[in-house]
Amino acid sequence: MIRDYGGRVASVPPSRRTRRSLRPSSFWAIRESTARWHGIVLPLAVTAVILIGWALLSQYGKIPAMFLPSPTGVWHAFQALMADNYAADIRASITRVAIGFVAATICSIPVGLLMGSFGTVESMLAPVVGTLRYVPITALVPLLILWLGIDEAPKLAIIVLSTFFYNTIMIADAVRSVPRDFINVSYTLGATRLQVLRRVILPAAMPQIVDALRVNVAVAWNFLFIAELIAADSGLGYRLMMAQRTNASDQMFVALIIVAVIGFALDQAFRLAKKVLLPWSA
């Protein structure tokens, strides 16, 4: 039933141009969720294409094996290296990144929290953090060696310094994006400033903090190599240097692939941790 109130609408003449409708597409859907199999099949397909392309290029490309080893050559190099206690070097590298990154994170969370919360702290730290982040960490290497020697300490220092500033700045940003009304409502519920920091700002900023850590662990992982190229007697960076001395490109490929795989695993671990520990943030 139409209830007619007797209104009259001025008619709008339809356009005489012919117009096409947008055709539905699942592959070219812009910013829509795609089919589930896309997320599984497409990455595998791309990986396969790269591997096959690499194999064909090394087999038929007339590129000397010294420049481009074959996939099987790299596999054999990997097995040879593993027989030569390569696992200890992988462990050494992971340990350095873990210690350095955890130390940087433990320092940067309170500093970032204070910087993002208090304008006064921000004003005090801005000249330090704002300028030091533009100093290339590599430029600090001579000083670090002078101060800390050539043992573990300067290597850890490079990783700590490279991540601390980025972590702090990104955590401060995460804190600044906590809605003001969250803070205001807490005050009207009787919260003290300390309670607002600990029980409102920190948990509210947590998802963004975890994202910042995920991005910055990649930075730490990058700087590990600078640290290990200085003066190391263990680690993936050290092995890479050794491979360079003998032009063993197959060994270099092994190191690079392992680095990439560990980096990917770290990224996934952070995503998983966020899903498990902060289920509300999805």
Next chain:
Amino acid sequence: MVGVGGLVFRDVSKTYETPGGPLTVLQDINVAVAPNEFVCMVGASGCGKSTLLQCAAGLNRPSAGTITLDGEPVVGPSADRGMIFQSYTLFPWLTIEENVGFGLSLDGVSAAERRETIDRYLGVVGLTKFAKAYPRTLSGGMQQRVAIARGLANQPRVLLMDEPFGALDAQTRIVMQDFLLEIWRTTHISILFVTHDVEEAVYLGERVYVLRSNPGRVREELRPDFPGTRDHHLKRTTAFHSVVDDILDLLREEASAAM
């Protein structure tokens, strides 16, 4: 000051320093909310009504004048003056019951007592079965009901409400108005409710202050007196509409003057 109960604004003004010179947002506001009273404040955007409420909450400070609650001057925010915001302010990392108990947990109230209060107020807002849910699984109207429960569970002396239903759709809004009246009848808490919706103000308030803008001042104070209990039938009566029309006339006068 003894004997002056409720929330009282005396000659409250608020001026901001801007690059273009001082900007007066509120001028000589004299307003009161008696204990157990439901007072509404209506005005166009920019009349400073939110600023006024923030001053009462202690989140903002007046440039001149005083605000007192039961005779004590307001110096900063406190659990005595609860506030409900237009935006959704439930903490997404806490469950519904943890949100409702948040204020109590700040105060170190024992778990058993907290439990009892949470259950009572979740019952009051009719959301007991959502106790363990997270806010994002609730609709906007439900979230605002939880926010009200969280405010009430803290047992404030006055509840300040800043357009709490402003983000809700029209239908939910109507339901929430009746819900709020019901809460007020059962708890008889003092409420200062700010809105730009004239019908909402007339429907809810025992008294209604009409504010004018630039700078914000009290233009008129009305005491709509409708027989019987307020329910949605009231909105169809001539008595109701004559009050609404009076206020709309006041606001229109000003709006056309401003254009």
